[in-house]
Amino acid sequence: MPLERQQKLLSSYVESFKFNWRILTRIVGLLRPHWFWSVVTILCVALATGASLVVPQLLQWVIDVGVRNGDFTGLLIAAAAILGASALRGLFAYGQGYLSQSVSQDVSYDLRNKMYDHLQNLSFAFHDDSETGQLMSRMTVDIEGIRNFLPFGLMRACLAIVTFVAVAGLLFSLDWVLALVTLICVPFLAVFTSQVAVRIRPIWLAVQNENGVLSTVMQESLSGVRVVKAFAREEFEMDKFDKQNQLLRDYSLKAMRFMAWNQPLLVFVLNIVTVLVLWVGGVAVIQHHLSLGTLVAVTQYALLLATPVRTFGFMVNWFMRGLAAGERIFNVLDTTSTVVDAPNAKELKNIEGHVQFEHVDFAYNRGRQILHDINIDAQPGQVVALLGVTGSGKSSLLHLLPRFYDVTGGSLKVDGIDVRDVTQVSLRRNIGLVLQDVFLFNATIRDNIGYGVRGATDEQIYNAAKVARIHEFIMTLPDGYDTWVGERGVTLSGGQKQRIAIARTLLLDPRILVLDDSTSSVDMETEYLIQQALEAVMKGRTSFVVASRLRTVKNADQIMVIEEGQIVERGTHDSLIKENGRYARLYDLQLREQEEFEARALADQVEEELRKNRKDVDTTDYMEIENAEKREVMR
Numbered sequence: 365m366p367l368e369r370q371q372k373l374l375s376s377y378v379e380s381f382k383f384n385w386r387i388l389t390r391i392v393g394l395l396r397p398h399w400f401w402s403v404v405t406i407l408c409v410a411l412a413t414g415a416s417l418v419v420p421q422l423l424q425w426v427i428d429v430g431v432r433n434g435d436f437t438g439l440l441i442a443a444a445a446i447l448g449a450s451a452l453r454g455l456f457a458y459g460q461g462y463l464s465q466s467v468s469q470d471v472s473y474d475l476r477n478k479m480y481d482h483l484q485n486l487s488f489a490f491h492d493d494s495e496t497g498q499l500m501s502r503m504t505v506d507i508e509g510i511r512n513f514l515p516f517g518l519m520r521a522c523l524a525i526v527t528f529v530a531v532a533g534l535l536f537s538l539d540w541v542l543a544l545v546t547l548i549c550v551p552f553l554a555v556f557t558s559q560v561a562v563r564i565r566p567i568w569l570a571v572q573n574e575n576g577v578l579s580t581v582m583q584e585s586l587s588g589v590r591v592v593k594a595f596a597r598e599e600f601e602m603d604k605f606d607k608q609n610q611l612l613r614d615y616s617l618k619a620m621r622f623m624a625w626n627q628p629l630l631v632f633v634l635n636i637v638t639v640l641v642l643w644v645g646g647v648a649v650i651q652h653h654l655s656l657g658t659l660v661a662v663t664q665y666a667l668l669l670a671t672p673v674r675t676f677g678f679m680v681n682w683f684m685r686g687l688a689a690g691e692r693i694f695n696v697l698d699t700t701s702t703v704v705d706a707p708n709a710k711e712l713k714n715i716e717g718h719v720q721f722e723h724v725d726f727a728y729n730r731g732r733q734i735l736h737d738i739n740i741d742a743q744p745g746q747v748v749a750l751l752g753v754t755g756s757g758k759s760s761l762l763h764l765l766p767r768f769y770d771v772t773g774g775s776l777k778v779d780g781i782d783v784r785d786v787t788q789v790s791l792r793r794n795i796g797l798v799l800q801d802v803f804l805f806n807a808t809i810r811d812n813i814g815y816g817v818r819g820a821t822d823e824q825i826y827n828a829a830k831v832a833r834i835h836e837f838i839m840t841l842p843d844g845y846d847t848w849v850g851e852r853g854v855t856l857s858g859g860q861k862q863r864i865a866i867a868r869t870l871l872l873d874p875r876i877l878v879l880d881d882s883t884s885s886v887d888m889e890t891e892y893l894i895q896q897a898l899e900a901v902m903k904g905r906t907s908f909v910v911a912s913r914l915r916t917v918k919n920a921d922q923i924m925v926i927e928e929g930q931i932v933e934r935g936t937h938d939s940l941i942k943e944n945g946r947y948a949r950l951y952d953l954q955l956r957e958q959e960e961f962e963a964r965a966l967a968d969q970v971e972e973e974l975r976k977n978r979k980d981v982d983t984t985d986y987m988e989i990e991n992a993e994k995r996e997v998m999r
C-alpha cells in the first residue's frame with residue numbers, strides 16, 4: 365500500500381477513534397446522576413472476578429499440598445473455601461447483573477425525558493426540517509441501544525478488562541512462560557476488536573437510520589390513511605413499506621452475519637491457546653520443571669478468559685450499536701433552538717396590545733427572503749386584515765408575532781417592547797392563535813377547549829364554547845363535553861373543529877389574536893356561526909387576521925394587501941375600493957361573488973322567515989316590515 369494511502373487510513377482511524385471516544389465519554393457522563401449505584405456495580409464486577417480468581421489458586425494448593433501431603437483437614441477446608449468463593453461469585457454476579465440493568469433503565473428513563481423536553485423546546489425551524497418517524501425512532505430504538513450498551517457493552521468491557529488484567533498478573537506470578545503462552549491471544553484480540561469495531565459501526569448506524577426511515581414511512585401512511593384510501597394507493601403504500609422493511613432486514617442481517625462469523629473465530633483462537641498451554645505446560649510437568657497444581661491453575665485461568673472472549677463479539681456489537689445510537693441521540697440534543705429567550709428576557713404582563721412591525725424582513729432558514737420591509741402599526745383593539753394570493757407570505761407574517769420564527773431584519777414590538785426581549789412563554793400567553801390547520805388532541809372536547817389554561821373550570825369552558833357558538837352542538841352529543849374527538853379531531857367536521865379551536869383560544873383571554881382564517885368552504889349556517897364566533901373573539905383585542913370572509917375584511921380597521929412578501933396597498937375597505945387598485949381587483953375576484961351569494965342567500969332566508977311568521981299581517985304592512993328588516997340584515 366502506498367505510504368500516502370497508509371497515512372490517510374491511519375488518520376481516518378485516529379479521527380474515528382477520537383469521535384467514538386467523545387461519544388463514549390458522553391454516554392458514560394449519563395451515569396453521573398447514578399454514580400453511587402454505578403460504583404457499586406463496578407465493585408460487584410471486581411468482587412465477582414476476584415472470587416472466581418481465588419478458585420484456581422485453591423485448586424493448585426489442593427493438588428500440590430493437600431493431595432501430596434494427605435492433608436484431609438486441609439482438603440476439607442479448601443473444598444469449603446472453593447464452595448464459599450463460588451457462592452460469593454454468584455452473589456456478586458447477581459448484584460452486577462441486577463444493578464447494571466437497573467442503572468441502565470434509570471439512564472434510559474432520564475434520556476427519554478431529556479430528549480422529549482428538548483424536542484418540545486426546539487423551534488419551528490427544527491421541526492420543519494425533521495421527520496417525525498426519525499425522531500420517534502431516536503426516542504425508542506436508539507435509547508434502547510444506549511440502554512443495552514450499558515450492561516452488555518460497557519459493563520462487559522469492564523469485566524473483560526478487569527479479568528484480563530487480574531489473570532495476567534496471577535499467571536505471571538505462577539509461571540511467566542505459560543503466562544506468555546496464554547496471553548498470546550491478547551494482540552490478536554486487540555487487532556480483531558478494532559477491526560470489528562471499525563466495520564460494524566457504520567452497519568449499525570445504517571440499521572438505525574433505516575429504522576427511522578421505516579418509522580417515517582409508517583407514520584406518514586397511517587396518519588395520511590384517508591388520502592391513501594381516497595386515491596386507492598394501498599398497494600403503493602404496502603410496496604413502499606415492504607421495500608423499506610427489506611432494506612432494514614438486509615442491513616440487520618449484514619450486521620448479524622458479520623458477528624456470527626467472528627464468534628467461532630474467537631472460540632477457535634481460545635482453543636488453540638488452551639492446547640498450547642497444555643502442551644507447553646504438560647512437557648514442563650513431565651520434565652519436573654512445573655508442578656501439576658500450577659498447570660491445573662494455569663488451565664483454569666485460561667478457562668476463566670473463555671467467558672469474556674466468547675462474549676467478545678456480542679460485547680463489541682452492543683458497544684458499537686450503542687455508540688451509533690449515541691451519535692444519533694446527541695445530534696438531536698446538540699441542536700439548539702433558533703428561537704431562544706434572551707438571558708435577561710422580561711415577563712410580558714398586563715399589555716394593552718399595541719403591535720408594531722418595523723421594517724421587518726424574514727427568510728426561512730436563511731433561505732429565500734419571504735417578507736420584505738413590512739411596516740404595520742396596530743393600535744390596541746384594532747383589527748388588521750391581511751389579503752393576498754396564496755403563497756404571498758400572509759401566514760409567514762402571522763408566525764412572527766408569537767415568535768415561531770425570528771425576524772431576519774427590522775423588529776417586531778408589543779407595547780413598544782421587542783418580542784426578542786421578553787420570554788416566549790409570557791409572549792405566547794398574551795397571543796391567542798387559531799391556525800389554518802386546526803389541530804385537536806385525542807382527548808375529550810372539554811380537555812381540548814381547556815388545553816391552554818391549567819385548571820380551567822367547567823363554567824369557563826362552557827362560556828368559551830357558548831361565545832364560540834359550539835356549545836349547543838356539543839350538548840346534542842350523547843356524551844356532551846366528555847365526547848372523545850379521536851386523533852386530530854377526526855370525529856368532527858371542519859367547521860366544528862374550528863369553533864372548538866376558537867373556544868380554546870377564547871379561554872386564554874389574550875390581548876392579541878392571530879387568526880389564519882383561510883378555511884375551506886363550509887355551508888351557510890356554519891359560515892354564519894364561524895363568523896359570529898370570530899367577531900366575538902376579536903372584540904376588544906388587537907387582531908391579525910388572514911381574512912377570507914367578507915365581513916371580517918370589511919370591518920377591519922386596516923387592510924394590508926400583500927404581494928410577494930411586500931405590503932403593496934393599505935387602508936380601509938372604502939378607501940381601497942375608491943383607490944380601485946389591487947384590493948379592488950382582489951375584492952372583485954375573491955369577495956364580491958361571496959358578497960352577492962351571501963346577499964342572495966340571506967334575502968331568500970329572510971323572505972322565507974317573514975312569510976312563515978307574518979301570515980296574519982296585512983299585506984301592505986308586511987311589505988313595509990319586510991323591506992325594513994331586509995335592509996337591516998343587508999346592512
Ligand SMILES: Nc1ncnc2c1ncn2[C@@H]1O[C@H](COP(=O)(O)OP(=O)(O)OP(=O)(O)O)[C@@H](O)[C@H]1O
Pocket residue numbers: 492728734752753754755756757758759760761882
Ligand atoms: N416552513 C417553511 N419553510 C420554508 N419555506 C416556507 C415555509 N412555510 C412557507 N414557506 C414559503 O413561504 C412562502 C409564503 O408562504 P405562506 O404560507 O406565508 O403564504 P400564504 O400567503 O399564507 O399562503 P396561503 O394563503 O396559501 O396560506 C411560500 O413561498 C412558501 O413556499
